[in-house]
Amino acid sequence: MKMTKDRHVVVSADFAGYPLKEAVKAHLQARGWSVTDLTPTLDDAPMYQRAGFMVGAKIAEGEFEKALAFCGTGMGIHVAASKCPHVHAAVAETVPAALRASTANNCNVLAMGAFYTAPRLAMAMADAFLESSFGDGYENWRGFAEYHQLGFDECENFDYEAYKANGFELVDKPTVTMGPEPSGLAY
Structure with missing residues (x-):
């Protein structure tokens, strides 16, 4: 399994979340993260539920410990990812909520909505979620x-x-x- 302690994460997005995913991905890569991108081009970005199933499957199959998912609101992709076994997804619009999703709720997927979340806020939310663990x-x-x-x-x-x-x-x-x-x- 690719673990966050080793700075591995998987990401996916639909068309609406794609620009935010790109900003967060660049931020993480600049900070030394290995980012597996399931939707590397805008043409590869499927409907929100399919992007959610894709990223959820990587968690369900034990390939990755944590994932980030992006759509317009974060809601649809979160619901879809949650249909996969062993996925505990959260939607967050603040850094404290992203942190709490990891530290209190032990979530393994964080969904963000590009309609409501600015890139720098999303970067900080990704950092909070990925760099914390249950109970921290x-x-x-x-x-x-x-x-x-x-x-x-x-x-x-x-x-x-x-x-x-x-x-x-x-x-x-x-x-x-x-x-x-x-x-x-x-x-």
Whole structure:
């Protein structure tokens, strides 16, 4: 698997997200990242859902640890990527949201919308997402990792048919208690 610690990432975009993808890709490459681009030319940029399936498949197949996806809003490509197994995609429009997607929600795909996100903001969001890992910054918050790991695990292993058969309730609902929020956390 190509890991972010080794500075590897995969990207894709539709026609609307293509210019933003190009700006972020150039930024990452200038910072030493190896960027695998599934949509290297505008002519290669498929419809948003197909670009999402492409990048999601690279995560689902275990080829890459994290990915970046770009469309007009970030919404459509995020939904499509999320249809692939083991993809935990997020849409972000701020640096704190991109950071939190990685550190708290353990997301492996970050989607951005070129209609709403300026290139320099997208570069900073990519840096925040790619250069952080689950639990970073919350080491002193008792129960934080366990609480968010439970959320990740329940999403990863969600069985809709079992949920439906159980009256739309989880069959097994373990709990985790978080301690008080440490002072000084901004997000």
